[in-house]
Amino acid sequence: MTFNEGADLDTSQVRSGGSSRTGVAIGGGAGGIILLIIGLLLGVNPFEQGGTSSAFDPSQIQQAGTSELDLSQCKTGADANRDDVCRVVGTVNSVQDYWREALPADANRQYRDAYTVIYSGQTQSACGTASNAVGPFYCPTDEQVYIDASFFDDLTSRYGADGGALAQMYVVAHEYGHHVQNILGVLQYAQQDRQGATSGAVRVELMADCLAGVWANHASTTEDADGTTLIQPLTEADIESALSAAAAVGDDRIQESTTGRVNPESWTHGSSEQRQRWFMTGYESGNLNSCDTLSAQQL
Template sequence: MSFNDNVQLDTGQVSGGGGGGGRGGMVIGGGLGGIILLIVALIFGINPSDLPGTGTDTANSQVESGGSVDNSAIAQCKTGADANRSDTCRIVGTVNSVQAYWGDELKRYGKDYTPAKTVIYQGSEQSACGTASNQVGPFYCPLDQKVYIDASFFSILTQQFGSDAGALAQEYVVAHEYGHHIQDLLGLLDRAQQDPQGAESGSVRTELMADCLAGVWANHAANTKDANGTTYLKPLTESDIKSALSAASAVGDDRIQQKTQGRVNPESWTHGSAAERQKWFLTGYQKGDLNACDTFAATSLG
């Protein structure tokens, strides 16, 4: 899904650092690498970075030591043309588009939208929910209302988990995390904490709802405008949709478990199967309405 070249990007919604220093809290939306350890962390309230092999063990870690993306690189993201050439600028543009859409959409329901900044980092970064790393994957931290994305994540998604490298695959990931922000603003995120694992769990329903909300944004993305009235993105193509579905499938619990453990255990799911994640993204995209995303009322998730 390409950006219009002349759309203006707002880099103030993204930073290359500045995560909170606190520890603890609920990581929402992470979970590519080290899936079993992350599940343990979510259940017992352990900071994932404190577990063996998840980023703090420098002898075995595959992530670099902590750091942040250079803010000067983000400052170069000025237009849609920049978003089309650079992963970092594509994150900036997607954040802008997603927040512009939900800022207008929530007004129709009498709700105010509170902007959420995205932190793009390298290796690891402190959030108010603990240490972010590429083994946790992108996540939304409700304690500081920020989205955290490792700059290397899209390469991991493609090279290790089989997603294609299309633009909407990347944009879907960002839109999904902002789906969690919408859930936070609507008071829904605590359902994931109350029922943290299992194929029909509150956690899975929360994640599938965020997939659906990402689809809702995708439906309206080509009509969402910047402050000058220029639309952010060009109309979606069939190839774009296939790209998003590729990413949704790649981050299904069954796909990740098969990849990392060699077996599938639905009792420990936290995000939903590949087929479910594709289904709910498509539901949001086809309906274009957040009311279609009530996964908690669904009798069947698949």
């Protein structure tokens, strides 16, 4: 996937750093309910990660242990084509431009913008400490997406995605799928039933994959503030790149690579095949109403 070089990037939708207050995060690209994929498999309890009890302060952009990133370099689509951080900025711009119009039209709900916090090393979110060990996640408490700047290297080297642009953008779109779910009031189902092949957690994650596919269908129609198209039409190679990312973070694939066995009873995201299939369901339909995994008889 290629950004139009002359499109303008809006860095006001992205922050460097985090905030504080406790809550529960919803992950996705390679993460769990704060990365339960890794948390449960490696014996870490992500729900024990704490923040402080102070009220959320949006001005707290820089936190201890975090290297502030220079977002001023991200000005145009050409920057998004050459730099991972700028690509996140451009993807956030595109995803939010789509949902601002689609959510009222398709679900009669008003979309509200959500910041993405890009950090290096670690930062404090309203749902606990964000770090490269946690991976990308959405925090419903402060309605922000958190992404470590180095994550996309891990997506390729550790998880086996192909390193293409849409593989990276799929991760961002998936996390914004959780934001859409939060607005729709369905995100709570992940917490009510947290593990298992047909659990609420799996259904919520597969829905976010589907919503990422819906955005991908319309990505080439999204525009910057001046009406310039942000993204060029997708190619077959772009779709294959997104599917490689979806497969890379399937529960079965990660379990096989880390433990040598597959245990559907501990799934939190779904299999590689399911994640790919629901992404394609959203992509082929282009409508969020095709993404009702909560009532689907077959996942």
